[in-house]
Amino acid sequence: MALLFSLRRQALSGALLLITVLLAGCSSIYFLPMTPWVQNPERQELAYEDVILIHPDGLRIHGWWVPAVLDTKEQAKGTVFFLHGNAQNISTHLMAVTWLPPQGYNLFLLDYRGFGLSEGKAKLPGVFEDIQLGLDWLTRAERAQGPLIVYGQSIGAATSAHVLAQAKNQDKFQCAVLEAGFTRYRDAASHIMGQSWVRVLKPIVLPMLANQWAPLDAVADIQPPVLIVHSENDEIIPYEQGLALYEAAQAPKALLTLDGPHIGGNFSEVKQQGLLQFFQQQCHEGLR
Numbered sequence: 001m002a003l004l005f006s007l008r009r010q011a012l013s014g015a016l017l018l019i020t021v022l023l024a025g026c027s028s029i030y031f032l033p034m035t036p037w038v039q040n041p042e043r044q045e046l047a048y049e050d051v052i053l054i055h056p057d058g059l060r061i062h063g064w065w066v067p068a069v070l071d072t073k074e075q076a077k078g079t080v081f082f083l084h085g086n087a088q089n090i091s092t093h094l095m096a097v098t099w100l101p102p103q104g105y106n107l108f109l110l111d112y113r114g115f116g117l118s119e120g121k122a123k124l125p126g127v128f129e130d131i132q133l134g135l136d137w138l139t140r141a142e143r144a145q146g147p148l149i150v151y152g153q154s155i156g157a158a159t160s161a162h163v164l165a166q167a168k169n170q171d172k173f174q175c176a177v178l179e180a181g182f183t184r185y186r187d188a189a190s191h192i193m194g195q196s197w198v199r200v201l202k203p204i205v206l207p208m209l210a211n212q213w214a215p216l217d218a219v220a221d222i223q224p225p226v227l228i229v230h231s232e233n234d235e236i237i238p239y240e241q242g243l244a245l246y247e248a249a250q251a252p253k254a255l256l257t258l259d260g261p262h263i264g265g266n267f268s269e270v271k272q273q274g275l276l277q278f279f280q281q282q283c284h285e286g287l288r
Contacts, residue, residue: 031086031087031112031114031123031127032087033087033088033089033114033122034088034089035115035116035117036091037089037091039094040064040094044094044095046069046098047066047067048065048066048067049065049067050062050064051064051065051108051137055120055129059118059120060118060119061112061118061130062117063109063134065107065143066101066108067106067107068101068104068106069101069104076145077279078283078284079105079107079108079143079148080105080106080149080151081108081138081149081150082096082152083150084111084153084156085155085156085263086154088115090110090111091116093109096153096263097151099266103276105279106144108134110130112127113126113127125213127159128163128213131159131163132163135163135169136172147284148173149173149279149283150164151176151177152176152179153180153263154182154237154262157180157181158181158213158215160178161178161219162218164218165217165219165220174224174225174283174284175224175225175226175279175283176222176226177278178215179230180230180231180237182215182241183214183241184211184214184216185211219245219249220248223250225252225278225282225285226254227255227275227282228245228253228255229275231260231261231262231265239257243255254282256271256274256278258270
């Protein structure tokens with residue numbers, strides 16, 4: 001019996017050690033990519049173009065260019081660079097932004113490395129480089145018409161904040177929307193772990209997680225206008241973390257408070273009108 005207890009204890013210790021290593025070993029724990037598509041913009045009656053960007057290390061990074069829906073003589077009101085959350089790929093996150101082209105905005109959706117058709121493994125800081133690649137393509141290829149608006153959801157908000165805070169990028173975009181973002185990667189992990197049995201591992205795992213690249217620090221360095229969007233009922237990232245980002249951001253800034261689940265309410269009139277109002281009142285200022 002003593003031997004059996006010892007073996008069980010060793011197995012449990014080994015399992016806990018394995019979980020700890022898996023959680024703390026690398027930044028890829030924050031990403032849950034999916035390769036297959038569930039749809040494309042054409043399914044939503046939107047024209048689109050596949051875009052392949054070549055990273056300096058040779059990786060092929062894939063995205064969709066969706067032009068604004070316009071009458072013959074109209075010009076796009078702006079261009080939205082959309083960066084999705086940590087799971088699945090652009091085909092599942094497409095519905096978050098299908099309403100923008102009919103409103104007159106071009107749309108560029110990017111899959112981070114390891115997501116969809118993008119090659120490589122999703123991890124930091126590689127994802128930052130993918131976002132930088134997309135931002136540079138939009139500016140160098142002169143695809144962006146009107147103000148360039150960078151719109152990140154969840155981990156897309158966190159990663160884009162880091163990229164947009166770089167001094168070299170301050171003149172490349174006119175405004176940013178950060179929806180359901182978190183203050184620090186360690187803060188996000190702490191809240192999510194606290195919702196299941198793995199909470200018992202928090203004292204072990206959290207100190208081992210990297211505490212660099214904190215969105216809370218990055219947002220303070222973004223010079224163009226920033227809109228913080230967060231739901232009071234967000235079950236994944238607490239509303240308080242969104243408020244902390246808003247407080248840290250420099251003026252001009254705005255806060256749009258929603259209700260409903262994490263990155264939900266995409267067809268909510270409150271959300272859509274709030275974004276459009278910010279685009280019109282703040283983003284166009286950067287072009288004057």
